[in-house]
Amino acid sequence: MAKEEYAGKTLKEIGDLVGLPHTKTHLFICTGPDCAPEEKGMAAWNAIKRTVKELCPDLKEATMYRTKVGCLRICKQGPIAVAYPQGIWFHSVTEENAAEVVTFLQRGAVDTHPLEFARRPLGTPAEDE
Numbered sequence: 761m762a763k764e765e766y767a768g769k770t771l772k773e774i775g776d777l778v779g780l781p782h783t784k785t786h787l788f789i790c791t792g793p794d795c796a797p798e799e800k801g802m803a804a805w806n807a808i809k810r811t812v813k814e815l816c817p818d819l820k821e822a823t824m825y826r827t828k829v830g831c832l833r834i835c836k837q838g839p840i841a842v843a844y845p846q847g848i849w850f851h852s853v854t855e856e857n858a859a860e861v862v863t864f865l866q867r868g869a870v871d872t873h874p875l876e877f878a879r880r881p882l883g884t885p886a887e888d889e
Contacts, residue, residue, distance in 0.1 A: 765777065776820065777819065777820060778820075778822075778825065779816075779819050779820050779821060779822035779823075782820075782821055782822060782823050783823060783825045784823045784824070785823065785843050785845075785846065785865050785866075786824075786825045786826075786827065786844045786845075787808065787824060787825070787827070787841060787842075787843045787861075788826075788827050788828075788829050788832065788841060788842050788843075789801070789805055789808060789826070789827075789829070789841040789853060789858075790828075790829055790831055790832040790838055790839050791804075791828050791830065791839065792838060792839065794831060794835040794838075795831075795835045795836060795837065795839060795840050796838035800838075800839060800854065800855075801838065803854070804839045804841075804853050804855055804858050805826075805828045806855070807854075807855045807856075807858035807859060808826050808841075808853075808858045808861075808862060810859075811858060811862040812826055812862060815863075823866070824862065824865065824866065834849070836851075837852050838851065838852070839852070839853045839854065840853070841861065843865050843869070844882055845883070846865065846869050846879070847878075847879055847880040847881040847882055847884070848865070848869055848876055848878075848879050849876065849877050849878040849879070850873065850875040850877070851877050852875055853875065857875065861875065
């Protein structure tokens with residue numbers, strides 16, 4: 761979405777434009793360079809954007825919000841991604857398997873995904889609590 765489309769709009773209106781009222785999952789992906797080369801991270805990011813758009817062409821109706829980040833502090837086997845509120849962490853997310861990760865999350869993420877290395881949904885107590 762182009763920033764000029766935001767001109768004169770309130771934060772709520774912008775949130776509505778990007779589908780925040782319908783969001784069920786927020787997927788973050790690290791684009792490197794510590795966990796993976798930036799080219800690989802950006803290719804995965806572009807595949808995620810493309811897949812989310814294919815699943816829901818009208819951004820206002822999208823149930824998944826996606827954000828690229830520079831680092832998720834797991835600097836190994838990247839690109840690394842994390843989905844909230846599910847709290848599912850994925851390793852090795854690439855252009856080739858990004859669509860699979862997105863559809864796994866869209867289906868409800870009931871089972872364990874082969875790229876999943878940790879899971880702690882928001883609001884659940886830590887193991888030491």
